[in-house]
Amino acid sequence: AQSVAQPEDQVNVAEGNPLTVKCTYSVSGNPYLFWYVQYPNRGLQFLLKYITGDNLVKGSYGFEAEFNKSQTSFHLKKPSALVSDSALYFCAVRDLTGGFKTIFGAGTRLFVKA
Amino acid sequence: DAGVTQSPTHLIKTRGQQVTLRCSPKSGHDTVSWYQQALGQGPQFIFQYYEEEERQRGNFPDRFSGHQFPNYSSELNVNALLLGDSALYLCASSRPSGSYEQYFGPGTRLTVT
Numbered sequence: 707a708q709s710v711a712q713p714e715d716q717v718n719v720a721e722g723n724p725l726t727v728k729c730t731y732s733v734s735g736n737p738y739l740f741w742y743v744q745y746p747n748r749g750l751q752f753l754l755k756y757i758t759g760d761n762l763v764k765g766s767y768g769f770e771a772e773f774n775k776s777q778t779s780f781h782l783k784k785p786s787a788l789v790s791d792s793a794l795y796f797c798a799v800r801d802l803t804g805g806f807k808t809i810f811g812a813g814t815r816l817f818v819k820a
Numbered sequence: 821d822a823g824v825t826q827s828p829t830h831l832i833k834t835r836g837q838q839v840t841l842r843c844s845p846k847s848g849h850d851t852v853s854w855y856q857q858a859l860g861q862g863p864q865f866i867f868q869y870y871e872e873e874e875r876q877r878g879n880f881p882d883r884f885s886g887h888q889f890p891n892y893s894s895e896l897n898v899n900a901l902l903l904g905d906s907a908l909y910l911c912a913s914s915r916p917s918g919s920y921e922q923y924f925g926p927g928t929r930l931t932v933t
Contacts, residue, residue, distance in 0.1 A: 710862075738920050740920075740921060742924075747926075748926055748927075749824070749910055749912075749924035749925050749926045749927050750863070750910065750912075750922075750924040751924070752921045752922065752923065755920065755921050757920065796862050796863070798862075800920060805875075805876045806853075806868050806870075806875055806876045807853075807865040807868065807876055807878055808853070808865060808922065809865070810855075810862035810863045810864070811862050812860075812861055812862045813860075813861070813862050
């Protein structure tokens, strides 16, 4: 069965410092991996995806993520955090052996302090 | 270019009632998925519609049903509402094959009293 784990409920970082939001997954086949961000009282917004190819993928707003097959991880990173990055971040996985559904993690709240 | 729209924004219902939520996908998208997001949790997949058919269903009871219209818009119906159905209901649309990311609407906040 597919599953996604985000081990940290909250990540705190100072503005200008690098940030990492962790994600590990479990799927039967090859994973399609995604990061989404949710701002208060709004729907989810797509940040980036890994389907195939380079393990380091770049996305919106300066975010990037590294796919690590051996560690089954897909951590979200940004070299220099902004206060405006403060939001709820969701990692998600889709496994074609599981059909069309996408499984989301429980979310990690990122708090960037000025 | 309009994104995904959902209506209504908020809804308050009583236990046992029925509710219909509506979604219009992003222009050019033909696939619609529905998710339930309880407070403090990630979205949970309810079902996906493609070509007016339910293509896949998550672990939700038959009280949850849906429909997709020829213009790709979709409805989510929930019968015999329970207190536990209180949540944010998200609609997501995606393009035809080749792109797997989803575009989400702002959601409908359903409160069951």
